Amino acid sequence: VPASGKAAPASSAAPAVPTPVTKLAEDVVVPVKGIQRIMVKSMEASLKIPHFNFMEEYEMSDLAEFRTKLKANAEQRGVKLSYMPILIKAASLALVQYPGLNAHFNVEQSEVVQKASHNIAIAMDTPRGLLVPVIRDCQEKSIIDIAQDLVALQALGADNKLGEKELSGGTFTLSNIGAIGGTYASPIIPSPTVVIGALGRIQTVPRFSDPADLSSVYASKVMNISWAADHRVVDGASIARFSNQLKTYIQEPLTMVSDLS
Ligand code: CAO
Numbered sequence: 160v161p162a163s164g165k166a167a168p169a170s171s172a173a174p175a176v177p178t179p180v181t182k183l184a185e186d187v188v189v190p191v192k193g194i195q196r197i198m199v200k201s202m203e204a205s206l207k208i209p210h211f212n213f214m215e216e217y218e219m220s221d222l223a224e225f226r227t228k229l230k231a232n233a234e235q236r237g238v239k240l241s242y243m244p245i246l247i248k249a250a251s252l253a254l255v256q257y258p259g260l261n262a263h264f265n266v267e268q269s270e271v272v273q274k275a276s277h278n279i280a281i282a283m284d285t286p287r288g289l290l291v292p293v294i295r296d297c298q299e300k301s302i303i304d305i306a307q308d309l310v311a312l313q314a315l316g317a318d319n320k321l322g323e324k325e326l327s328g329g330t331f332t333l334s335n336i337g338a339i340g341g342t343y344a345s346p347i348i349p350s351p352t353v354v355i356g357a358l359g360r361i362q363t364v365p366r367f368s369d370p371a372d373l374s375s376v377y378a379s380k381v382m383n384i385s386w387a388a389d390h391r392v393v394d395g396a397s398i399a400r401f402s403n404q405l406k407t408y409i410q411e412p413l414t415m416v417s418d419l420s
Contacts, residue, residue, distance in 0.1 A: 194287050204350045211390035213398045214343055217409045219361055219380040225412040244306035249408035251277045251297040252418050257401040261331045263351040264392050271392050280329030285316035292325040344385045353393050359383040
């Protein structure tokens with residue numbers, strides 16, 4: 160029930176994607192082919208990876224304000240600025256300090272290649288299902304550059320035009336499942352990369368500014384990120400330290416400015 164005390168109109172609860180309104184009269188056989196067949200193979204490869212999961216809550220209030228300020232400027236340049244480009248840039252800045260997480264594990268050669276380029280793959284919900292196009296060289300790009308790339312990839316995805324060129328070469332992955340819903344996830348690492356992060360829904364929750372003072376409760380905007388790392392070559396402490404660095408960039412966005420090259 161909203162603050163007004165009145166129940167929200169029924170239409171506001173309608174799901175964004177309509178669900179089928181007719182029951183199936185008989186079984187329907189759906190062949191698994193094309194992109195989905197590739198998904199079967201890549202998920203089977205991913206299952207060989209021992210996943211280490213780590214989840215953390217990030218306070219988003221300052222980042223939300225930061226985005227509001229940048230949004231107008233982005234719009235003047237004709238760019239839609241969601242949270243994603245800022246989070247991608249923040250992750251890239253944190254990866255500079257943790258190069259072992261922006262890497263490929265070549266099992267056959269028994270080597271980890273720390274990648275110079277931050278080619279950040281973004282899980283995307285498209286009419287063809289899940290696709291994971293790549294925003295290349297995020298370490299060299301501004302937040303606006305990244306926003307432009309993301310919007311362009313979303314447009315290609317919507318038109319069924321994402322191909323090998325856009326879908327290959329990722330070195331680190333982010334999956335914004337929270338854009339659809341959900342707080343936590345257990346994401347699957349795309350081989351040969353070694354880390355993936357699933358972003359949960361941004362939500363407003365009560366928190367204490369002073370844990371010793373119960374009257375210090377305030378409305379906090381938070382997002383959870385669920386990390387999965389390849390525990391053969393990445394230890395939990397590295398993920399926790401990387402997450403702490405990213406948390407600083409998210410919670411105090413101005414700290415990003417001092418680390419921009
Ligand atoms: N919590 C709350 N709101 C969110 C949000 C989140 N985690 N993520 C996005 N939003 C908001 C955006 O801010 C935007 O609102 P405004 O217009 O007011 O800014 C709105 O939702 C729509 O965002 P978007 O989806 O168009 O853009 P995005 O850049 O945030 O995300 C993309 C782009 C491609 C990541 C997303 O559209 C998508 O496909 N997500 C699904 C990923 C997925 O399927 N993962 C599962 C992989 S395993 O099967």
